[in-house]
Amino acid sequence: MAAISSARTLYQKIYTSHVVGKLNPSTDLLYVDRHLIHEVTSPQAFSGLKLARRSVRRPDLTFATMDHNVSTQRRSMDAAGETSRKQLEALAENCAENHIPLLDLTHPDQGIVHVIGPEQGLTQPGMIIVCGDSHTSTHGAFGALAFGIGTSEVEHVLATQTLPQQQAKTLKIEINGELSAHVTPKDVIMAVIGKLGTAGGNGYVAEFCGSAIRAMSMEGRMTLCNMSIEMGAKAGLIAPDDTTFSYIKGKAHAPKAEHWDSAVQYWQSLHSDIEAVFDQTVTLDASTITPQITWGTNPEQVMAVDQSVPAPDSFNDASKRDAAERALAYMGLAPGQKLTDCKVDVVFIGSCTNSRIEDLRAAATVVQGKQVAAGVRALVVPGSGMVKRQAEAEGLASIFKAAGFEWREPGCSMCLGMNDDRVAAGQRCASTSNRNFEGRQGRGARTHLVSPAMAAAAAIAGKFVNIAATGNVPGDQA
Amino acid sequence: MSKIFAQGLVCPLDKNNVDTDQIIPKQFLTSVSREGFGQAMFFDWRYLADGRPNPDFVINKPEYSGASILLTRANFGCGSSREHAPWAIQQSGFNVIIAESFADIFFNNSVNNAMLLIQLSKTNIELLFNRCAQGPQHWQIDLQSQEIMFGNNAAMGFNIDADIKQRLLSGLDFIGSSEQLKPQIADYEQSRKASQPWLG
Ligand code: SF4
Numbered sequence: 001m002a003a004i005s006s007a008r009t010l011y012q013k014i015y016t017s018h019v020v021g022k023l024n025p026s027t028d029l030l031y032v033d034r035h036l037i038h039e040v041t042s043p044q045a046f047s048g049l050k051l052a053r054r055s056v057r058r059p060d061l062t063f064a065t066m067d068h069n070v071s072t073q074r075r076s077m078d079a080a081g082e083t084s085r086k087q088l089e090a091l092a093e094n095c096a097e098n099h100i101p102l103l104d105l106t107h108p109d110q111g112i113v114h115v116i117g118p119e120q121g122l123t124q125p126g127m128i129i130v131c132g133d134s135h136t137s138t139h140g141a142f143g144a145l146a147f148g149i150g151t152s153e154v155e156h157v158l159a160t161q162t163l164p165q166q167q168a169k170t171l172k173i174e175i176n177g178e179l180s181a182h183v184t185p186k187d188v189i190m191a192v193i194g195k196l197g198t199a200g201g202n203g204y205v206a207e208f209c210g211s212a213i214r215a216m217s218m219e220g221r222m223t224l225c226n227m228s229i230e231m232g233a234k235a236g237l238i239a240p241d242d243t244t245f246s247y248i249k250g251k252a253h254a255p256k257a258e259h260w261d262s263a264v265q266y267w268q269s270l271h272s273d274i275e276a277v278f279d280q281t282v283t284l285d286a287s288t289i290t291p292q293i294t295w296g297t298n299p300e301q302v303m304a305v306d307q308s309v310p311a312p313d314s315f316n317d318a319s320k321r322d323a324a325e326r327a328l329a330y331m332g333l334a335p336g337q338k339l340t341d342c343k344v345d346v347v348f349i350g351s352c353t354n355s356r357i358e359d360l361r362a363a364a365t366v367v368q369g370k371q372v373a374a375g376v377r378a379l380v381v382p383g384s385g386m387v388k389r390q391a392e393a394e395g396l397a398s399i400f401k402a403a404g405f406e407w408r409e410p411g412c413s414m415c416l417g418m419n420d421d422r423v424a425a426g427q428r429c430a431s432t433s434n435r436n437f438e439g440r441q442g443r444g445a446r447t448h449l450v451s452p453a454m455a456a457a458a459a460i461a462g463k464f465v466n467i468a469a470t471g472n473v474p475g476d477q478a
Numbered sequence: 479m480s481k482i483f484a485q486g487l488v489c490p491l492d493k494n495n496v497d498t499d500q501i502i503p504k505q506f507l508t509s510v511s512r513e514g515f516g517q518a519m520f521f522d523w524r525y526l527a528d529g530r531p532n533p534d535f536v537i538n539k540p541e542y543s544g545a546s547i548l549l550t551r552a553n554f555g556c557g558s559s560r561e562h563a564p565w566a567i568q569q570s571g572f573n574v575i576i577a578e579s580f581a582d583i584f585f586n587n588s589v590n591n592a593m594l595l596i597q598l599s600k601t602n603i604e605l606l607f608n609r610c611a612q613g614p615q616h617w618q619i620d621l622q623s624q625e626i627m628f629g630n631n632a633a634m635g636f637n638i639d640a641d642i643k644q645r646l647l648s649g650l651d652f653i654g655s656s657e658q659l660k661p662q663i664a665d666y667e668q669s670r671k672a673s674q675p676w677l678g
Contacts, residue, residue, distance in 0.1 A: 255676030
């Protein structure tokens with residue numbers, strides 16, 4: 001590698017190494033190493049391409065899956081209804097026509113796009129990865145610059161394998177110290193969002209660093225980067241290390257043996273230089289983070305589970321006060337209320353935030369030998385076929401089933417309820433997903449975002465539980 | 479090309495953090511077409527549970543019927559990357575959105591659909607809402623001079639990225655302009671293959 005004249009951040013290194021050319025003084029054309037597509041945001045891109053008589057430039061760098069709109073009850077194209085079937089068929093046709101590899105519903109490894117990318121070894125350090133989905137930020141856990149794009153951009157990438165971009169600002173989020181036993185990466189990112197706000201990261205690429213991040217597994221890092229979009233950041237990034245390399249090694253699309261050493265050598269250069277200057281820096285002490293839960297209708301409306309629901313008056317900013325008032329009305333909550341006194345109707349363990357094997361282990365540890373409370377509907381939706389098989393082999397599936405959980409096929413499911421997995425109006429849901437927006441899980445649905453262990457505990461107790469106050473230690477976070 | 483990018487009635491949507499799940503709920507994302515999203519815009523706010531229009535929702539008020547400029551507050555368009563959100567807004571007749579700030583992906587998606595998104599300071603947004611409180615407003619947007627014109631020679635300036643301004647004024651094909659760099663793309667692919675053969 002050529003010597004660098006000045007210190008750069010990880011983001012700047014990846015950005016500059018992908019510049020194909022300049023479109024104008026402030027816009028660069030960047031090369032895209034991986035383009036992941038799914039059924040919901042791609043059909044209009046393919047029809048646009050056809051209309052303009054363009055073809056897919058690099059089908060070999062494009063990968064497709066079916067996830068958003070699939071039934072998680074049974075594996076059939078029409079199981080989630082007629083319009084869903086049409087969309088799934090359109091994806092299958094577009095992939096066949098353009099020779100794009102597709103993990104369709106019959107494929108044993110099918111799953112949520114952000115779960116399967118890493119599992120298949122498609123996600124690697126230093127890459128630029130895009131997908132027509134905002135949680136593409138997940139892949140930043142590997143030190144890849146990964147971000148969500150819209151359908152016009154999907155069409156642009158299909159046609160050119162590039163994307164026009166301008167340099168973003170850089171935000172360093174340093175988290176040092178050790179997490180307490182019951183605190184998970186989900187709690188960490190929710191605490192960060194609570195601190196920065198849903199728009200705090202707008203215009204920035206956030207790099208997470210510090211000893212607490214180094215100690216996290218790849219699953220935990222993915223949870224963290226997954227939700228960086230919830231503070232508005234363009235992408236989340238974590239410099240790759242030995243944890244990253246050993247996760248990738250041996251995966252289907254990982255660099256082959258003859259290239260492995262040079263790949264790792266390159267990956268080791270992917271970190272922010274010591275003198276690199278960030279536009280903004282935020283520091284957190286891991287030991288101060290406690291189990292988190294959202295009380296409102298956006299991810300920044302979050303608190304420690306043992307706190308009381310805030311009064312709108314407690315916010316100095318008029319718009320936040322107003323937002324809190326509307327949120328409490330929608331959520332059916334009163335200021336001062338404890339969520340640990342609040343009954344839960346539905347529990348959803350799944351989504352690209354928390355449907356990996358480690359998440360299911362954490363939940364199963366809490367569930368083992370217990371029963372889902374009467375009147376609670378609880379489901380576990382593994383993120384992919386691989387996760388599902390592993391959970392079955394480890395006996396986690398039987399723990400969930402014995403406790404009264406529904407054990408489903410992989411997909412996005414109740415994270416956004418495009419299929420038939422919905423939360424009814426007025427029902428309260430403990431969800432391991434990433435968005436508590438009004439109506440996200442169904443019209444009138446009341447979503448509380450929590451970690452897998454907290455969701456599991458809520459299913460058993462029939463109300464929210466402070467996991468730190470129970471004897472349960474969630475599954476191994478190492 | 480006329481110097482007026484847009485003109486029309488302003489609809490004030492007095493909310494922060496309007497997310498794309500609100501702009502276009504998931505049940506409308508199953509379409510494979512780019513058309514037909516207009517009626518679904520703000521579905522859960524716009525229609526009552528029984529399907530009738532919600533008379534209290536600002537967009538349904540008769541005085542805002544036919545509006546083409548949407549005025550709103552901070553962090554508009556946060557959440558999902560669905561381009562169905564700008565499609566729905568555009569197909570409902572809006573081609574300009576004025577806000578204190580926008581979420582990144584929503585901003586790009588809108589520009590890629592030739593919509594003009596104007597970002598103003600909190601103070602200026604407040605001033606615009608105050609104007610709307612006085613009765614329905616008709617404004618003109620001059621993109622060349624970067625001004626919102628209220629009539630009677632009153633105007634408010636705005637900033638816009640030079641490239642975006644150029645794209646909107648010239649109506650350049652998004653993909654076509656990048657395709658002019660095809661030789662560079664091919665060069666990049668070659669050197670990428672040489673230095674990082676594992677990437678394919
Ligand atoms: S699980 Fe939810 S957030 Fe993740 S890709 Fe699917 S719908 Fe989007």
